[in-house]
Amino acid sequence: MNRSDYLRQLPPNELAARRNSFLQTIHIDGxxxxxxxxxxxxxxxxxxxxxxxxxxxxxxxxxxxxxxxxxxxxxxxIPATTYRRWSLPLYGFGVLLLIATLIFGSHAKGAQRWLDIPGLGRFQPSEIMKLLVPLSVAAIFATRSLPPRWSSLLMSTGIILVPTLLIAKQPDLGTALLIASSGFITMFLAGLDWRILVTLAGSSVPAGWLLWELLHDYQRQRILTFLNPExxxxxxxxxxxxxxxxxxxxxxxxxxxxxxxxxxxxxxxxxxxxxxxxxxxxxxxxxxxxxxxxxxxxxxxxxxxxxxxxxxxxxxxxxxxxxxxxxxxxxxxxxxxxxxxxxxxxxxxxxxxxxxxxxxxxxxxxxxxxxxxxxxxxx
Amino acid sequence: MARNVTFHDKLREQGIFKHRLVVAFLGVLALVGVLLLRMYHLQIVQYSTYETISDRNRIQIEPIAPTRGLILDRNGTILADNNPTFSVSIIKELVPNLSQTIADIRELIPLNDNDVQRFEKRLQQRRRPLTPIALRLNLTEEEIAILSVRAYDLPGVIIEANLVRHYPQPELLSHTIGYVGRINEAELKQVDANNYGATEYIGKTGIEKFYEDRLHGTVGFQKVETDARGRTTRVLEKIDPTGGENLHLFLDLPTQQAALKAMNGRRGAVVAIEPDTGGVLAFLSTPGFNSNLFVTGIDHKSYNDLQNDRWRPLFNRALQGQYPPGSTVKPMVGLAGLDGGFIDWNYSIWDPGWYKINGDGRFFRDWKKWGHGFVTLDTAIVQSCDTYFYELAHRMGVDRLHDFLSPFGFGHRTGIDMAGEVSGVLPSTEWKRRTRKERWYPGESLNFGIGQGYMLSTPLQLAVATAIIANHGTIIEPRMVEKISTKDTGIRPLEHAPLQHIKLRDPEQWRRMIASMRNVVMTKKGTAYGAVGRRLTEYDMAGKTGTAQVVNIKQGETYQASKLKEWHRDHAWFMGFAPTDHPRIAVAVLVENGGHGGTDAGPVAKQVIDAWFESDARSRSVTPEEQDASPATEALSTSQRMHTPPTGTEVAIH
Structure with missing residues (x-):
């Protein structure tokens, strides 16, 4: 079999990838x-x-x-293995930043979302958590066999809940929900039992009521306004x-x-x-x-x-x-x-x-x- | 075998993932479908509805600015009101060529670069659509006429009637009332932006700033339908703004005017307080400035002139000027000695003209070179003997003095209802360790005992201390505002904090100290007799003179040699109250580089007290019925009238 036969057998995408060998070497998907x-x-x-x-x-x-x-x-x-290795330590650091934001963060428009770093300016630690939460949950599942057992499910739930609650406390409900959902997506893809999913859906009504009780006035106002803009x-x-x-x-x-x-x-x-x-x-x-x-x-x-x-x-x-x-x-x-x-x-x-x-x-x-x-x- | 299991698991895991990903992507497709349906519904099904809303009738919500509350003196004379002025404004969205339009307007009426710059700056700020932005304010009637005639070829240019803050007595009250100015981005962040949606001005200094919340009022809204040119076709809904609250001050305008007259062009400060209430009857810092200049935006040159003026007219000496109080602290140091048991009224010392601490070679000199001889506390107050207080302060030490003087209001803010108060300095060993990282030296206590050295007081603080002495120890919190009123609720008093007292072991000491202070003014040997007491016929006064040494010139400032002398001259202080048995007014006067407290500051206090007694008698003689027709009610009806015209009334032209 000569070289061209080998090429012919590869799917067209692979072929394109071969031609873009420069992009390939610098690890970019063209x-x-x-x-x-x-x-x-x-x-x-x-x-x-x-x-x-x-x-x-x-x-x-x-x-x-x-x-x-x-x-x-x-x-x-950076090879993907490196991300998995570093995601949990970075996650821990991110949680510390979130706590620091709640304590030292600067206020803007009634919420405490920004952290001032002298010399570096200000940034929102919740933004990096958008990446770190799914990475960490994936890292938990990566070393264990799938579908996930209870132990890894509990651990990943904890990983999702801590930053979610910290960000909800700022208060930044939107970002909190987005982060929770990204973690949930990982769990879903990992093969979260359908029975659990059904139970979760069933319990969302009382949970929604509980959440409503915890919301700030302006957040409730937004939801009410959404339901009836007039x-x-x-x-x-x-x-x-x-x-x-x-x-x-x-x-x-x-x-x-x-x-x-x-x-x-x-x-x-x-x-x-x-x-x-x-x-x-x-x-x-x-x-x-x-x-x-x-x-x-x-x-x-x-x-x-x-x-x-x-x-x-x-x-x-x-x-x-x-x-x-x-x-x-x-x-x-x-x-x-x-x-x-x-x-x-x-x-x-x-x-x-x-x-x-x-x-x-x-x-x-x-x-x-x-x-x-x-x-x-x-x- | 084990290897086989792993392999199997891997396949299974890949299978699970593939399955889940497919499910998720089905979900994605479904949700994209939802979005597309929604967009289809809005853009295709309901297109004509939204097209109509968007093109023919634009419904807008316009905020309506509330009318700022008035500021009145105790007799109802207006000290700050709102005048209707006309301005030419531009609605940017309706102007085809902005720079051309501005050029056209410039040909018609005078327009300077400042106006244009300010306009362009406002244009950059966030605002509601189709909001007119003022290009030039204070149009004359002639200018209005010229613009109206040319209106046909100036689309988007309108003439607006606005209420603008006006101070009838700008120089007299610039440091008292403060001023409003155009609101800037930073200030907008501090306030509720919705409530300030239509507001152009915000309190920048003084009472205007402190009472911003009360003066401002609540914004109103109107929902209007506009045509494609932005003209209002119909007002659909309207919520009227609620005007701000009017502030009724304790201040008595005639007394304030007398203070300005008495200062006679010299630099300094006068603060007069009613001891019973803590109400401020006069509050003056000279030189003042024309606060009306700041309202619509002062131009650079005028501002720089004020800023660079060597006499610093923008500096509020009464509130922010910190000066050594000099000998005016002696009555309080004396009370501290009495109360601590260090001296009594019979205790006397020999004053050779100096005092020396054992082992310290330094001589602390009395102002009288050859000394006062044998001195008791009474003589020491009446003739302002320094040596007596050197000795007393030396024995008492700094911390006892600090603790006794602190309740009189020194070293911390008095809590007056004005923005920008400073705290002065009341030294203690702890203070020195904290700020100078150094221990306290005994010699420094001596300077403290005669009000020199580290101690610094504002004229306001000294006036408060004077009132507390006049009150036999009842501590007052100085107040500018006595009552507030609105159109709906009428006049009601403002709540005040309960009063506290300085308790002496023997309250009789208050009376005896006041008697000595009376001797300062009313007896021939007193330091204030020649300039004040000799001329008093209708009432008696207690007081104390003071001279604050101007030790050094501030770094980095250079002065012409001819002026140097004047800056070196001492500041003159006088504190006093009258009548001595039931004081109705307590005054502190500072004349910068004035020379001598008795001759230079004392007469100012006398004229202020005279004016207050006269003015008070006049307003007391007015019967209640007459008082009803007094300017207070007139002013209120003015403010009601002011509520009616909505801002942004379009007078002309499209």
Whole structure:
């Protein structure tokens, strides 16, 4: 059998990978990178319009994306085993940071989410937990056989609950729920018993009631407003009504780039950050929304493919969780802006203006690429 | 065998994962479907509804600024009110070419670079859509007319009527009332941004800042329908703003004016307090400045001129000036000695003109070079003998003095209801260890005993201490605001903290010390007799003079040689109260570089006290019926009238 026969027998993807040997050697997944660049490029175009044609904003965001890509490349160089080894110690450190935030953190808008580090500026420890929680849960399962036993289930539940409660205490309910859900996704992928899932679903009603009792007034207000936006036309309800108007008035093909009236006349709040999808929907219409979802879906499928290709449990779980968490952000953001979920302050992945989210997400894609490019071809 | 099991497990595990991932992706697809359905519903099914809302009728929520509360003196004279002024404003969204429009306006009316800069800065800040932003304020009637005529080719340019803070007595009350100014980003973060949605001004200093919450009021809202050009077509809903509360001060304007007149252009401070209530009757720091300049935004040149003025008109001497209190502390040091049993009224010392600590070579000199001879406490107060207090302070030590003087208000904030108060310094061994990392030297106690050295007091603190002596030890918290009122609730008094007392072992000592302080003013040997007591006919006064040495010039400041002398001259202090048996006013006066307390500061106190007695008698002679028609009620009706015009009334032109 000569060399070309061998090549012919490989699936087409593998063939592409062989051709991209340069990207292969620097551990970058070319296909994923291309889709991410398309997404970010489109995002910048929307951002330019949503920020009222502010080229400064676009440049700032592009720089953050560049930084994010750098972080992604670095993250891709580190073998997946290293992530598993370091995730639990880093997780412990992250929990300490969360506790420090509750004690020393700085207040902004009634919550204590930021930690000032002298000389380094301020950051939100809850952001890094978005990565560390799924990594840690995956690390727990990686060394044990699946489906998980009670002991590992209890341990991972603890790993999820500690940061969730600490972040809920800040209070930042949105992030807390997102982190809890990412941990839960890992458990689900690991093969959490269906019976437990059914029990959990059954007990969610009393749990919901308990949670309601624990909520801060403003959080309850948000949920009530979500259920009935007309009840608070001066505050949060106004935002939702405006974003629905922006989306709805976009119609099938939109008002055209730079022609959105709602976002440009500042009716739309947070038009370049959390609510940017409304600006997109207004200017590019239903077609634009479909295109965006299509790009997201392709990225998700690539992520799922990487997860399936992974050689061991730990890698599979990490890749699967990161991919599905990415979707959770997409769903929560679009759901909240279009009025089917309460407003929880989640940016639209890779599109919303803001640095932390872009960098963390690209870091998680770096880990995905590392999993894909470091695997042994035979196992 | 074992190897086989692992292999089997691996396959099984991969199977589980594959299965779960497929389930998850089905979930993802379902949820994407939900999003698509939702978007389809909004964008296709309900398109025409939202299209209508978006294009033809834009429903907006506009905040309406509340009217700021007035500030009135005790007789109801308005000290801070709101004047309607006209400004030309721009709605950015409706202007086709902003720079061209500004250029056009500049051709019509005078417009300086400051106006434009301020406008552009405001443009950068977060705001509601279609909010007019003021370009130039205080339009004259002629300017309004010119702009109205050209209105047809200036779309998006409107003339607005706004209420702007106005101080009828700006120089007199600049340090008392403080001023409001345009709210900035940092301040917006401190307040409830919703409540300040339409507010342009916020209290920056003084009473305006301290009572910001009460003065501001609650924002109102109106839900309006606007057409595509941003014109209001219909008001759908309206919640009226609630105006701020009016503040009724203890301050007596005639007394305040008398204080300014008595200072006669010199630098310094006057604080007069009603001992019964702690109400501040006069509060003056000279030189003052025109606080109206700050309201709409002072231009750079005027501000720099004020900032660089060598006499520092922006500095609130009464509240923030810290000076050695000098001999004015002697009555309190004397009381400390009496109460601690170190001296009695018969105790006397020989004053050769100096005092010397054993083993220390240093001479502590009396102001009188050849000494006062035999001195008792009474003589020591009346003639302000330093040696007596050197000896007493030496024996008592710093910490006893500190503990006794502290309740008089020194070394900590008095708690007056004004923003920016400083605490002064009341030294102790602990204080010195903490701040200077050094032990206390006995010689320093001697300086402390005559109010020099480390001790620093603000004029306000000294006025409070004077009132406490006049009260025989009842501690007062100085208050600017006596009552508050609103349109709905009428006038009601402000709650005050309960009063406390300085208890002496023998309360009789208060009376005897006051008698000595009376001798300072009313007897021929007293340091304040020639300039004050000799001229008193209708009442008697107790007091104490003081001179604060200006030890050194501040580092980094250079002065012309001719001026150097003046800056070296001592600060003159006077504290006093009258009448001595039932005091109705306690005053502290500081004249910077004034020279001598008795001759330079004393007459100021006398004129202030005269003015208060006269003004008080006048307002007492007014019958209650007449009082009803007094300016207080008039001012209230003014404020009610002020509630009615909504801000942003569009006078012209689209």
């Amino acid at each position: 296909f994923l990178l291309m889709m991410l660049l398309i997404l970010m490029g489109g995002g910048l175009i929307v951002l330019y319009s949503a920020s009222s044609a502010s080229i400064d904003t676009v440049i700032r965001q592009a720089l953050r994306m560049g930084l994010g890509l750098l972080v992604m490349c670095v993250a891709a160089q 009840s608070d036309p001066w505050g949060t309800g106004w935002n939702i009504m405006q974003s629905k108007t922006a989306i709805g008035s976009g119609g099938f093909d939109g008002k055209g780039w730079l022609n959105g009236t709602q976002s440009h006349l500042d009716f739309l709040p947070e038009s370049s950050t959390d609510f940017i999808i409304a600006a997109l929907a207004e200017e590019f219409g239903f077609t634009g929304v479909c295109l965006l979802l299509l790009v997201y879906l392709i990225i998700l499928i690539r992520g799922g493919y990487i997860a399936l290709q992974a050689g061991n449990n730990g890698d599979r779980l990490i890749a699967g969780t990161l991919t599905l968490t990415f979707f959770v952000y997409i769903f929560v953001n679009i759901g909240m802006v279009s009025g089917i979920l309460p407003v929880v302050g989640v940016p639209l992945p890779m599109v919303s203006y803001g640095g932390t989210s872009v960098v963390t997400l690209l870091a998680s894609f770096g880990i995905l690429m590392s999993i894909h490019t470091h695997r042994q071809l035979l196992n």
